[in-house]
Amino acid sequence: MKMYDVENTGENVVYTEYNYTDSSLLNPLQYLWKLYKFKLEETSDTREIVSGGIQQYINRNQLSLLSSSSQEVQLCQVTVEQPKRTQTQATILDLPVNVQLHIMSFLGAADLCRMAQVCHDWSDLTSDNLLWRQRLAWDIKKWSVIGHTTVPSLYREVDSDWTDKEIYLRCSPEINKSLRQQNFHFHQLSSMLRYLLPQKPPMIAMFGPGLESETSGLTGLMFEKNENFTTTGMFPGQFRGGFGSGISLKIKNTNFNLTTLYTSNKHERENIPHEHRLQHNKLLVPVLPDGTNGDESIHYELKPYVKDLCRSVDAFVFVVNAKKDNHMLNKDKIELSAMVNERWSAPHVPVLVLSCVRDKTVAHMPCIEVVKQLELNQLTRPWQVYDCTVDGLLNVPEAFQWVIEQSHRR
Numbered sequence: 001m002k003m004y005d006v007e008n009t010g011e012n013v014v015y016t017e018y019n020y021t022d023s024s025l026l027n028p029l030q031y032l033w034k035l036y037k038f039k040l041e042e043t044s045d046t047r048e049i050v051s052g053g054i055q056q057y058i059n060r061n062q063l064s065l066l067s068s069s070s071q072e073v074q075l076c077q078v079t080v081e082q083p084k085r086t087q088t089q090a091t092i093l094d095l096p097v098n099v100q101l102h103i104m105s106f107l108g109a110a111d112l113c114r115m116a117q118v119c120h121d122w123s124d125l126t127s128d129n130l131l132w133r134q135r136l137a138w139d140i141k142k143w144s145v146i147g148h149t150t151v152p153s154l155y156r157e158v159d160s161d162w163t164d165k166e167i168y169l170r171c172s173p174e175i176n177k178s179l180r181q182q183n184f185h186f187h188q189l190s191s192m193l194r195y196l197l198p199q200k201p202p203m204i205a206m207f208g209p210g211l212e213s214e215t216s217g218l219t220g221l222m223f224e225k226n227e228n229f230t231t232t233g234m235f236p237g238q239f240r241g242g243f244g245s246g247i248s249l250k251i252k253n254t255n256f257n258l259t260t261l262y263t264s265n266k267h268e269r270e271n272i273p274h275e276h277r278l279q280h281n282k283l284l285v286p287v288l289p290d291g292t293n294g295d296e297s298i299h300y301e302l303k304p305y306v307k308d309l310c311r312s313v314d315a316f317v318f319v320v321n322a323k324k325d326n327h328m329l330n331k332d333k334i335e336l337s338a339m340v341n342e343r344w345s346a347p348h349v350p351v352l353v354l355s356c357v358r359d360k361t362v363a364h365m366p367c368i369e370v371v372k373q374l375e376l377n378q379l380t381r382p383w384q385v386y387d388c389t390v391d392g393l394l395n396v397p398e399a400f401q402w403v404i405e406q407s408h409r410r
Contacts, residue, residue, distance in 0.1 A: 093121060097125065100125055101125060101128060101130075101131055104125065104126060104131060105131060105134060105135070108135075109135060109139070109168060109169070109172060109174070109175070110174075112126045112131075112132075112135070113126070113169075126165075127163065127165055129163055129164045129165070130164075132163070132164035132165040132167075132168050133164045135168060136152060136164060136167070136168050139168075139172070140152065140171075140366075140368050141366040141368060142366075143171075143172070143173050143366075143367055143368065144173060144367060144386065144387040144395060145173045145367065145384065145385070145386055145387070145395075146171075146173075146367050146368060146371055146384070146385050147382075147383060147384040147385070148376075148379070148381075148382050148383045148384070149170075150170065150171040150172075150173070150176065151171065151368075151371060151376075151377065152167050152168075152171050153377065154377065155167050155170075157377075199408065201248070201255040201256050201257050202256050202257070202314035202315055202404055202407040202408070203256075203257050203259070203312060203313045203314050203315075204256055204257065204258050204259070204313065204314065204315045204316070204317055204400075204403065204404075204407070205259050205261055205309065205310065205313045205315075205316055205317070205339075206219070206258060206259070206260050206261065206316075206317040206318075206319065207260070207261035207262075207283070207316075207317075207318065207319070207335070207339060208317075208318040208319035208320055208332070208335070208336070208354075209274065209277060209319070209320060209321060209328070209332050209335070210319030210320045210321045210322075210354065210356050211260065211262065211319050212262065212263065212269045212277070213274065213321040214321065214323075214358050215319070215321050215356040215357065215358055215390050217358075217390050218319060218354070218356060218388075218390050218393075218396070219260055221390065221393055222249070222258075222393070222396070223247055223249075226393065228251060228393060228396070228397040229249050229250070229251055229393075229397070230249065230250040230251070231247060231248070231249055232248045232249065232250050232255065233247075233248045234246070234247055234248065235247075235248055235257055237259075238312070239305045239308055239309055240305045243305055243306075243309065244259050244309045244312075245259065246258050246259030246260060251397060251400055251401065251404070252397075252401065254401075254404055256400075256404055259309075259313075261283060261306075261309075263277060263280065263281040263282055263283055264280055264281070264282050268280060274328055275328065275331075278300070278331060278334060278335065281300075281335065282303075283302060283303060283306050283335075283339075284300040284301065284302060284303070284335065284338055285300065285301055285302075285303055286298045286299075286300055287299055287300065287301050299334075299338075300334055300335070300338045301338060301341075302338055302339065302341075302344065306339075307344040310339065310340075310344050310345045311344050311345065313345075313349065314349060314407040315349060315350050315351075315352065315403045315404070315406065315407040316339060316340055316345075316349065316350070316351045316352065317351075317352045317353075317354060317400075317403065318336050318339075318351060318352070318353045318354070319353075319354045319356060320332055320353065320354070320355055320356065320370065320374075321356060321357070322355035322356055322357055322364055322365040322370055322387070323357055323358075323362055323363065323364075323365065324362075324363035324364065324365050325363075326365065329365075329370065329373035329374060330373050332373075332374065333373065333374045333375055336351075336374060337378075340379065340381065342380065342381075345381075347380055347381050348381065348382070348409070349381060349407070350381060350382040350383065350384070350403055350406035350407060351376075351379060351381060351382070351383040351384075352383070352384055352386070352399055352400070352402065352403040353370065353374065353376070353383065353384070353385040353386070354386060354388045354396065354399060355367060355370045355385055355386065355387050355388060356388045356389070356390055357388075357389055357390070358389075358390055358391060359389060359390070359391035360389055360391070360394075364387060367385050367386075367387050370385055371385055382406050384399070384402055384403070384406075386398065386399040386402075
């Protein structure tokens with residue numbers, strides 16, 4: 001007996017031929033039952049056995065929908081899942097506060113300011129007073145410029161409410177330079193307007209022990225042809241014996257007159273030791289107050305014709321030898337205080353101090369130490385100290401630009 005099994009694969013209909021010789025299988029009901037069991041065994045791993053063809057169709061569709069949706073959910077979870085932080089992982093924020101401050105103490109001022117913009121925690125930590133006080137104590141010895149508005153001790157002496165961070169940012173030459181660069185166009189416009197307005201060239205008097213020591217070559221380099229200073233002529237002295245004559249110079253389209261004051265002639269300057277320089281100073285006269293005895297009571301005043309010159313100058317330049325082993329600065333302040341005394345010099349006249357060494361191979365005294373030795377905080381007029389090198393005129397043009405600009409502010 002031949003019987004056929006019909007299978008629909010979706011694309012084609014397959015007929016399978018069976019030859020049955022067993023009479024027990026000739027019964028159609030038995031044949032159908034065996035065929036039904038055979039089909040169930042093929043799908044028993046994924047499908048549930050239920051009665052009824054319609055119910056099987058519904059269950060199959062539900063299983064297919066659930067399986068596809070679960071795959072999509074798993075796919076979404078894989079794409080957005082982030083690696084979990086384990087207990088062994090840590091950041092700098094997990095360190096103790098004192099450890100974080102110790103790490104920050106090795107950073108510069110610019111780096112600390114950048115860290116303050118990261119988060120609130122770092123903003124609070126980088127504003128710590130002790131941190132900035134330590135930073136100031138380290139960096140102030142490297143500063144090449146200190147002035148009457150940028151000396152940190154000024155803000156502490158007046159008991160200001162400024163924090164150590166604010167004092168540092170106000171006094172730091174690096175920060176002030178960056179601020180000037182940000183306002184570059186404003187400064188250029190101001191300079192152009194000052195250039196267009198007619199102004200008399202300022203009269204600057206330059207003096208000091210630095211002109212009579214190993215840094216005495218400063219004036220010669222300034223008067224020679226160079227890229228910073230241009231000699232435009234000479235002017236006669238207006239006082240007794242031609243005292244007060246000098247050289248007319250130009251720096252960046254700005255003219256000024258420079259008179260150089262020496263304590264004695266060249267032969268005496270070369271042979272008199274520095275410790276005896278004050279006694280042989282021909283610009284000064286010793287004065288002994290009535291009823292006092294001894295050299296400690298002597299103070300010095302300018303000679304009359306020097307006083308007349310000081311009343312007519314618009315700025316002072318005091319040159320000192322800032323070699324590290326120079327221990328005479330404390331005595332050099334006597335000459336400075338006598339020259340800029342308010343009795344014959346207006347209080348608005350600025351003072352520029354050139355802290356000079358011969359060349360870069362000479363160890364330089366810190367700028368803040370020059371301020372302390374000369375007691376510049378006692379002056380009641382604008383002042384500024386610049387670290388300078390005679391060889392190459394390092395920082396000398398910038399220093400003269402400052403004093404010329406200050407001389408125009410009356």
